[in-house]
Amino acid sequence: MPYQDFRQFLDALRREGDLIEVTRPVDLKYEVGKALKQSYVHDGPAIIFKNNGTEFPLAAGLYSTRSKALLAFEADEDTIFAKVLHGLDNPMPPLLLNGATPCQEVILTGADIDLSRFPIPTYSPKDGGPYITAGIVVSKDPATGMADVGHYRFQITGKNTMSFLAQPFHRFGKNLAKCRELKRKPQAAIVLGTDPILAYTAQVQSPDATDDWQVAGGLRGAPVELVRCKTIDLEVPATAEVVIEFEVDLGETVMEGPLGEYTGYYTPASPKPVAHITAITHRKNPYFQGLLTGKPVTENHILKEIPFEASVWRTLKAQFPTVERVAIPPSGGVSFYVVIAMRPRFAGEARQAILAAMASNIRPKWVIAVEPDIDIYNPDEVEWAMSFRVRPEHDVFVVPSTPAGPLDPSVGEGAALAARTSSAVGIDATRPFGETFADVADVPGWQSYNFPELRRPRDQAGR
């Protein structure tokens, strides 16, 4: 049975000993960020900050480790990949509910809208202010009505206003651009505190003509239950803890930033659009949600890793059937560094697969192809392949003038987001096709060799 809501996932984390409640006062300014970082570094638990200076608890760190991701998918390392692929291959339409639903137990409009009532942390010392970082934005393509969900950050600029970053190559950014063309006022909603699969769905890389509710239904194995928003033409998950409905004034900008970002660097302040809140609806006694982003590994990276790897694998597999696995590790922000395990069927095929990965919307800067005997999740093995199977003058190539990866600090902030370009490095670390190559100097059978003397005395104690 999939999790019905946020609270069921909190219960599951609690059962696993992966959730703690902090009842002493914790300052939303910097202290929450420090506590989360300490928990991340120690593979620690999710945290509910109960005494945060507001009337509502702040739940954070829910996606901070791989084991929590596996718990969200109700899978283990052996089943996760197949389970996600099965979900992506079996989309399921949502159910639209009528009548009272949990996420609209309390409805705040007009003068009652006041973001300062909610626990919204300022995470890193140079951040421009308090940020909603765990929010899932629901928007629609204004021409087709196709629903998108994706995470987008929001800086609080007033009691009913926020500013945000929507990259022009992410669907919310594209929807805003289409609204501008069609002279429509964009509407969207931030959803906080959902069943965890929706958060991972928000990171699935799907074509623009995809209904993300269907993707979420497939991944959950059950339809997402939706309810119509109160002030805008959108549907949101009925069991969400908090929903912030808003409109965007496309003629208006305000300085947004800096924010400590997933690259491990601050993005400087720059003019960004303004979101005007039309309603906040929430459950009774809602949980607000927090998430620290910054130098890898953070929740941001864990959220992306499973959906990004499955999405890129599916795209590559369609053209390159011998692709076995794709690794997109947190060290590259789960974007900039991609390793493909494949068995080329002809000379040059690995290069084609590298170019296809470079052409994906995750915009990697480094793409390495190795053969499937290399464990692509083990950097030692990948570096071994790069050291001894690569002839740099043949196998390393630079593709100039590729679109820059999201928030790449090496590209700088000079140009507008849509105008930033970079370059990408491809490394074909598969052995030269059709040529004889030195034998791997391993000692087959070493794993099963009976060698009791090797056990250290500590291991033998009690045996």
Ligand SMILES: Cc1cc2nc3c(=O)[nH]c(=O)nc-3n(C[C@H](O)[C@H](O)[C@H](O)COP(=O)(O)O)c2cc1C
């Ligand atoms: C925690 C988190 C915060 C994110 N914040 C932003 C953001 O502020 N702006 C943005 O363009 N992308 C952001 N992203 C990346 C997008 O959510 C992500 O690439 C997603 O796949 C975009 O999906 P879409 O194109 O379907 O909307 C964030 C990702 C995560 C995990």
